[in-house]
Amino acid sequence: MQIKNRxxxxxxxxxxxxxxxxxxxxxxxxxxxxxxxxxLGKLGGQLAALYPEKEMINVPxxxxxxxxxxxxxxxxxxxxxxxxxxLNNTVDTINYSEGVxxxxxxxxxxxxxxxxxxxxxxxxxPRKLPLLIDETTENKFISxxxxxxxxxxxxxxxxxxxxxxxxxxxxxxxxxxxxxxxIHRREGFRALESNMAKIKNSPVKIMTPYVIxxxxxENGKLKINLQKARESEIKEIINADRLIVSYGFKANxxxxxxxxxxxxxxxxxxxxxMETSRPGIYAIGDATIYxxxxxxxxxxxGEVPIAVNSAIExxxxxxxxxxxxxxx
Numbered sequence: 001m002q003i004k005n006r007x008x009x010x011x012x013x014x015x016x017x018x019x020x021x022x023x024x025x026x027x028x029x030x031x032x033x034x035x036x037x038x039x040l041g042k043l044g045g046q047l048a049a050l051y052p053e054k055e056m057i058n059v060p061x062x063x064x065x066x067x068x069x070x071x072x073x074x075x076x077x078x079x080x081x082x083x084x085x086x087l088n089n090t091v092d093t094i095n096y097s098e099g100v101x102x103x104x105x106x107x108x109x110x111x112x113x114x115x116x117x118x119x120x121x122x123x124x125x126p127r128k129l130p131l132l133i134d135e136t137t138e139n140k141f142i143s144x145x146x147x148x149x150x151x152x153x154x155x156x157x158x159x160x161x162x163x164x165x166x167x168x169x170x171x172x173x174x175x176x177x178x179x180x181x182x183i184h185r186r187e188g189f190r191a192l193e194s195n196m197a198k199i200k201n202s203p204v205k206i207m208t209p210y211v212i213x214x215x216x217x218e219n220g221k222l223k224i225n226l227q228k229a230r231e232s233e234i235k236e237i238i239n240a241d242r243l244i245v246s247y248g249f250k251a252n253x254x255x256x257x258x259x260x261x262x263x264x265x266x267x268x269x270x271x272x273x274m275e276t277s278r279p280g281i282y283a284i285g286d287a288t289i290y291x292x293x294x295x296x297x298x299x300x301x302g303e304v305p306i307a308v309n310s311a312i313e314x315x316x317x318x319x320x321x322x323x324x325x326x327x328x
Contacts, residue, residue, distance in 0.1 A: 006100075006111045007110075007111065008033075008100055008111045008112060008113065009032075009033045009034060009035045009084075009110070009111065009112040009113070010027070010032035010033045010034065010112070010113055010114065010311075010317045011027050011032050011033075011034055011035075011112060011113070011114045011115065011116055011308070011311055011317070012034075012035045012036075012037060012101070012103055012110065012112035012114075012115050012116075013027070013034065013035070013036045013037070013115075013116045013117075013118055014037050014091050014103075014115065014116070014117050014118065014119055015037075015038065015045070015117065015118035015119035015120060015285070015287070016036055016037070016038030016040070016043040016044070016045065016085070016087070016118075017043075017044065017045025017046065017047070017118065017119075017120050017285070018044070018045060018047060018070070018071065018074055018297060018300070018301075019118045019120070019284055019285035019286075019297070019300040019301065019303075019304065020036060020038070020043075020045075020116075020118035020119075020285070021036070021043055021044075021071075021074045021075065021077075021078050022074060022077075022301055022304050023116055023118055023284060023304045023307065023308060024036040024078055024081075024083045024085075025074070025077050025078045025080070025081065025083075026304050026305055026308050027083075027116075027308050028078075028080070028081025028082075028083055029081070030308060030309075030312060030317075030318065031318060032308070032312070032317055032318070034081070034083045034084070035083070035084040035085075035086065035110060035112065036078075036083055036084070036085045036086070037086045037089050037091060037103070037105065037110075038085070038086065038087050038088075038089070039088070039089065039090040039091075040087065040088070041087055041088050042087065043071070043074075043075060043078075043085070043087075044071040044074075044075075045120055046120065047067040047068075047070070047071055048067070048068070048071050050145045050147065051067050051145060051146070051147075052066075052067050052068040052071075052147060053066060053067065053068065053146065053147065053148060053149055053172065054066070054067040054168060054172065055067075055168075055171070055172065056070055056297075057192075057194075057195075058192075058296055058297060058298055059297055059298070060298060060301075086105070086108070086110070088107070089105040089106065089107050089108065090105055090106045090255070091103055091104070091105050091255070091259070092104050092105060092106060092255070092258060093258050093259070094115065094258075094259045094260060094281070096280070099113070100112070100113060101113070101114070101115055101280065101281075103115070113280070113315055113317060114280050114281070114282070114311040114314075114315055114317070115280065115281045115282070116274075116281075116282045116283070116284060116307050116308070116311070117256070117259075117261070117268060117276070117281065117282070117283040117284070117287055118283070118284050118285045118287065118300075119256070119285075119287045120285055120286040120287055121249060121286050121287070122255065122256070122287070125249060125250055126144035126145070126245065126247070126248075126249055126250075127245075127247035127248050127249060127250055128144075128245060128247070129160070129212055129215075129245055129247075131212065131213075131214065131215060133215055137215060137216070137217055137222070140217070141215075141217070141222040141240075141241075141242055141243055142215075142222075142242075142243050142244075142245060143242060143243070143244050143245070144244070144245055144246070145165075145169075145244075145246075146169055146172055146173065146244065149172045149173050149175075149176045150176060152173050152176045152177050152242060153176045153177075154176075154177070154178050155176075155177050155178060155240075155241040155242055156177070156178055156179045156181075156221075156239070156240050156241045156242075157173055157177040157179070157180050157181070157240060157241065157242050157243075157244065158180075158181045158182075158183060158222075158224055158238050158240040158242070158243045158244070159173075159180065159181065159182050159183065159243075159244045159246055160182075160183045160184075160212060160243065160244070160245045160246060160247065161182075161183075161184065161245065161246030161247050161248075162182075162184035162185070162186060162188075162189045162190055162191070162208075163189070163190045163191055163246070163248060164190070164191045164192060164195070165246040165248060166182060166184070166191070166244075166246035167182075167189065167191035167192070167195045167196060167199055168191075168195065169244055169246055170182055170199055170202075170204055171195060171198060171199070174202055174204070179203075179205070180202075180203070180204045180205065181204070181205045181206075181207060181238060181240070182199070182204060182205070182206050182207065183207050183208075183210050183211075183212065183224075183226065183238075184206070184207070184208045184209065184210070185208070185209050185210065185211045185229045186208060186209050186229070187208050187209055207226065207236065209228060209229040210226040210227065210228060210229065210235070210236065211226070211227060211228075211229055212224055212225070212226060213225045213226065213227045213234060214234075215243070218239070219239075221239040221240060221241065222239070222240045222241070222242070222243055223237060223238075223239055224237065224238040224239075224240060224243065225237055226238065256268065256287075259278075259281070260278050260281075261276040261277055261278050261281060261283070262276065262277035262278075264289050265289065267287060267288060267289035268283040268287050268288050268289065269288075269289055269290065270282070270283050270288045270289075270290055271290075272306075273306060273307070273310035273314075274288070274303050274306050274307035274310060275307075275310060275314075279314075280311075280314075280315065282307040282310060282311060283307075284300060284303040284304055284306075284307050285300035285303065286300065288303070
């Protein structure tokens with residue numbers, strides 16, 4: 001790897017979701033030379049791509065803020081420093097020589113003294129119902145997330161799922177859908193308690209423990225057959241205008257296997273400094289795993305200064321620009 005006369009960054013952050021954006025901003029605060037690489041065509045991650053209208057309630061300083069407004073604030077904050085942003089670039093491999101990392105994307109090659117991975121769950125696709133569903137029926141009636149709640153105005157909507165995604169979706173649609181039904185295979189839910197209290201005090205119908213056994217179009221509606229969990233007899237039938245399947249997303253972090261960092265259940269293992277098994281590479285946010293890890297934004301934001309400050313301390317990024325044989 002020839003690095004002489006190359007443009008070398010102090011830190012390259014891989015992943016332009018909320019955590020990656022804040023990491024780039026904080027690194028700028030520490031006067032580091034920063035590059036931010038994002039595989040999508042815009043910053044903001046899942047919030048921008050899938051949930052722009054989501055009302056967020058777990059961000060410090062905001063009792064409630066719309067996702068798109070939150071991303072705009074992060075972007076404005078980020079623009080306060082000369083961060084070099086690369087969009088539509090997917091990192092393929094990470095090589096190391098003479099104290100410098102060489103990051104190869106599908107479009108270019110760039111160089112840095114340290115790296116912070118903030119890729120979240122990585123490329124993702126929704127978890128679907130374990131049923132054979134006609135493609136026409138799926139395209140007409142089934143969604144996996146809500147971009148615009150207003151498109152559900154006056155509709156009879158069923159939501160399948162029992163986690164935060166399903167409950168957040170129901171709350172988004174409360175003032176738009178005519179009728180809302182939540183279908184969950186267990187009696188208990190895995191959602192934020194305060195949000196569950198709102199649902200239970202609303203007109204939303206909760207059906208537990210039911211699983212969806214069949215879907216068919218009938219008289220312009222989606223006929224949803226339900227059966228009790230672990231039973232075979234059909235117990236209930238719902239006729240809905242739309243079905244939102246909120247079973248979460250399947251992550252695909254296999255590309256990180258090419259980056260030379262240790263993985264556990266396809267997540268990156270880190271120590272107390274947010275450092276990976278590969279010296280000089282740190283990881284933050286939903287991409288990481290460690291004891292008692294909580295996958296919430298507040299937790300990811302707290303990991304940012306730990307990773308950035310560790311990189312500065314470990315590699316003297318601000319005190320000695322020529323340390324470790326780095327060529328300027």
